Amino acid sequence: MSNKVVYYHGCFANYYNPDSGKALVSILKRNDIEIIVPEQKCCGMPMMANGNPAGAKKNFDFNARMLAEAAAPGYDIITSCPSCNMMLKREGLPFFDSKDARFISERIYDASEYIYKLYLEGKLNTNFGEIPLKVFYHNPCHLRVQNITDVPVALLRLIPGLEVVKVNTNCCGMGGSYGMKKINHERSVEIAQKLWNEIKAANVDAAVTECGGCGLQMAAGTGIRVIHPLVLLNDAYVKGDARKAA
Amino acid sequence: MANIPGLIVVEPSPEQSKHRAAGIFVRKEKRIEGESVKEHLRKIREDARSNNASLIEQLQKTLGKYDGVKITSAKDAKEAVSYIKQIADNTTLASINKSNIVVNELRPGLQAAGFKTYLRYYGEFNNFEEGKFQKKVEDYWSLPGMHGRNLVESFDKRHSITRLSSSGIKDYVAIMGVNAISAEDGTVYFLQHMSNITKDLQQAKKIILVVGIEKILKNKEDALFHTKSMGIYGLESILLDLIPHDIEKYDFESLPELSGENGQELHVIFYDNGRSELLKNGYSDLFLCIDCRACARQCPVGQHIFLDKGMVYSPKNYLLGSLQGWLPPVEVCLHCGRCQVECPVDIDIPTLIWKAQFEHYAEDGRSLKKKMLDDPELLAKLGGMTAPLSNWMVKLWIVKMMTQFFTGVHKDSTLPEFHRQTFRDWFKGGSHE
Numbered sequence: 106m107s108n109k110v111v112y113y114h115g116c117f118a119n120y121y122n123p124d125s126g127k128a129l130v131s132i133l134k135r136n137d138i139e140i141i142v143p144e145q146k147c148c149g150m151p152m153m154a155n156g157n158p159a160g161a162k163k164n165f166d167f168n169a170r171m172l173a174e175a176a177a178p179g180y181d182i183i184t185s186c187p188s189c190n191m192m193l194k195r196e197g198l199p200f201f202d203s204k205d206a207r208f209i210s211e212r213i214y215d216a217s218e219y220i221y222k223l224y225l226e227g228k229l230n231t232n233f234g235e236i237p238l239k240v241f242y243h244n245p246c247h248l249r250v251q252n253i254t255d256v257p258v259a260l261l262r263l264i265p266g267l268e269v270v271k272v273n274t275n276c277c278g279m280g281g282s283y284g285m286k287k288i289n290h291e292r293s294v295e296i297a298q299k300l301w302n303e304i305k306a307a308n309v310d311a312a313v314t315e316c317g318g319c320g321l322q323m324a325a326g327t328g329i330r331v332i333h334p335l336v337l338l339n340d341a342y343v344k345g346d347a348r349k350a351a
Numbered sequence: 352m353a354n355i356p357g358l359i360v361v362e363p364s365p366e367q368s369k370h371r372a373a374g375i376f377v378r379k380e381k382r383i384e385g386e387s388v389k390e391h392l393r394k395i396r397e398d399a400r401s402n403n404a405s406l407i408e409q410l411q412k413t414l415g416k417y418d419g420v421k422i423t424s425a426k427d428a429k430e431a432v433s434y435i436k437q438i439a440d441n442t443t444l445a446s447i448n449k450s451n452i453v454v455n456e457l458r459p460g461l462q463a464a465g466f467k468t469y470l471r472y473y474g475e476f477n478n479f480e481e482g483k484f485q486k487k488v489e490d491y492w493s494l495p496g497m498h499g500r501n502l503v504e505s506f507d508k509r510h511s512i513t514r515l516s517s518s519g520i521k522d523y524v525a526i527m528g529v530n531a532i533s534a535e536d537g538t539v540y541f542l543q544h545m546s547n548i549t550k551d552l553q554q555a556k557k558i559i560l561v562v563g564i565e566k567i568l569k570n571k572e573d574a575l576f577h578t579k580s581m582g583i584y585g586l587e588s589i590l591l592d593l594i595p596h597d598i599e600k601y602d603f604e605s606l607p608e609l610s611g612e613n614g615q616e617l618h619v620i621f622y623d624n625g626r627s628e629l630l631k632n633g634y635s636d637l638f639l640c641i642d643c644r645a646c647a648r649q650c651p652v653g654q655h656i657f658l659d660k661g662m663v664y665s666p667k668n669y670l671l672g673s674l675q676g677w678l679p680p681v682e683v684c685l686h687c688g689r690c691q692v693e694c695p696v697d698i699d700i701p702t703l704i705w706k707a708q709f710e711h712y713a714e715d716g717r718s719l720k721k722k723m724l725d726d727p728e729l730l731a732k733l734g735g736m737t738a739p740l741s742n743w744m745v746k747l748w749i750v751k752m753m754t755q756f757f758t759g760v761h762k763d764s765t766l767p768e769f770h771r772q773t774f775r776d777w778f779k780g781g782s783h784e
């Protein structure tokens with residue numbers, strides 16, 4: 106293996122959607138990139154949102170230290186959850202500033218951003234098989250506000266047969282556990298309505314998004330199957346293998 | 352004859368805008384560079400922020416030279432309202448403009464003091480029916496989206512008032528937040544979307560200008576640029592609350608004209624209401640705001656809350672209102688971060704909201720429910736260890752009700768599925784090798 110990256114999986118890929126993490130490992134392996142998974146805790150954003158900055162600081166400092174240590178030889182750090190990415194890149198900084206925090210903030214990438222960068226540099230293995238699927242792409246706010254909007258769509262469009270029918274950049278109203286809370290539930294549903302209507306109108310096979318919360322909200326309102334883009338990308342590689350073998 | 356500084360009304364011109372909207376496609380060299388506008392604007396605002404004290408002083412001196420202006424200072428809404436009450440004679444009829452200061456900060460006090468307050472502007476939209484109404488707004492503004500990209504300016508000086516009138520005036524007070532005022536010569540700027548401001552400046556017996564201390568700029572050029580920028584960036588947002596809802600109407604046109612000796616009066620209130628505090632306690636970036644409400648269009652919650660208070664809340668005003676105490680503490684923000692995206696002066700509202708929340712919880716403590724949701728990782732660990740049992744459990748009605756009761760998680764929420772094998776377990780197991 107010629108190259109390494111440090112992976113921050115966060116809670117979502119670890120506990121709720123291990124498939125997205127597994128897909129990432131497999132994608133990178135096909136590109137000769139080895140993955141390092143240091144010790145880590147929840148990014149701390151849920152604690153911040155629930156009014157516990159002290160707890161968030163503890164987790165944040167721990168993560169910053171572990172990630173900085175692992176990335177010290179000059180490796181990039183990648184995440185597969187938009188909120189973790191945003192927390193580590195910029196939300197935590199004004200409150201929990203440190204040398205490590207600044208170091209990781211400068212070398213952190215969202216996974217699609219990273220993979221697409223490989224593509225632009227001509228380094229991405231593009232042996233993708235066909236995935237004949239019509240999808241709706243929802244861009245999570247936490248990617249949108251970091252200016253990562255076009256990249257995930259461009260990446261999905263590398264998959265033969267896959268059609269991105271509609272791209273949505275509205276807020277889904279979930280906001281982590283925000284929309285789950287009773288006091289916010291109604292408001293959350295009100296915000297989601299527009300997105301739900303768009304999904305229903307798009308008449309697609311599946312919805313694609315990076316964010317676990319957005320995914321729950323989309324599935325709850327429309328019953329649609331929601332897929333993490335990394336899972337799709339990996340499926341395309343698997344299809345590609347099958348084609349080669351045949 | 353009383354002499355007064357110029358009162359200038361800036362307005363988008365529908366004719367011009369159509370012309371120029373077409374122009375951006377053909378005359379590319381006429382595009383205004385978004386970044387340079389922002390840079391200039393930011394410089395103006397930073398100037399206003401760091402020189403606020405001296406600008407206030409200078410403006411007071413400048414206005415003192417005009418014998419037609421009565422000036423006063425109000426440290427808070429109460430003082431401003433009591434001044435207005437005192438000079439209003441027996442009039443309780445007030446026309447107010449759609450300024451945040453006047454609507455949000457002063458209106459409740461004015462109403463409590465017995466004033467009938469009307470946003471005269473709403474009355475000018477005669478059709479509040481769904482569909483039709485929205486169309487009318489579009490016709491009026493007829494400009495393409497221009498946030499930070501290809502700016503096409505169509506805002507111009509439309510009316511300039513240099514004398515108080517003694518004819519055609521009516522017995523009411525017009526209370527108006529100004530968009531900007533020049534410290535150098537006292538020229539006052541308003542951004543108008545309909546003719547309401549012009550009419551008030553011509554007709555009201557008492558014109559009361561409320562100058563939020565952040566609205567004082569160095570000179571006329573800066574003040575005009577500031578006013579136009581508010582229109583440019585707020586273009587798609589300023590009309591956000593023009594959705595069909597009950598409006599208070601009053602037929603000002605049918606008021607009888609006052610006779611003979613009754614001339615107009617012009618009052619200026621220097622208004623603080625916590626603003627100088629903000630400068631000191633870590634919220635000074637709010638001082639950079641031009642009140643364009645571009646952030647409001649982005650905010651998913653601003654358009655869904657507090658509408659009963661009569662305005663769509665921009666994140667900045669939501670935060671300001673919380674800090675000033677006329678809105679509840681900032682708890683409804685979902686931390687999406689969108690409000691920062693379109694801000695022409697790059698205010699990091701999301702960070703300021705986090706800060707305000709931390710201060711709020713540090714002072715008032717937090718609910719047990721918040722504490723219960725503190726550690727999703729712990730919950731996930733427990734759930735994962737007991738999966739698939741846990742997944743089956745959380746779907747049970749009784750468990751849902753209990754969860755709602757203890758954690759505040761709504762019983763109809765879809766919760767994520769727990770997995771027995773975590774990613775880490777899988778990774779450590781080495782099956783990926």
Ligand code: SF4
Binds near residue numbers: 650653666685689
């Ligand atoms: S971060 Fe909060 S205030 Fe800002 S746009 Fe999102 S919900 Fe609104």
Ligand code: SF4
Binds near residue numbers: 639645694697698
């Ligand atoms: S904070 Fe909001 S209203 Fe103020 S300048 Fe920025 S976008 Fe405009």
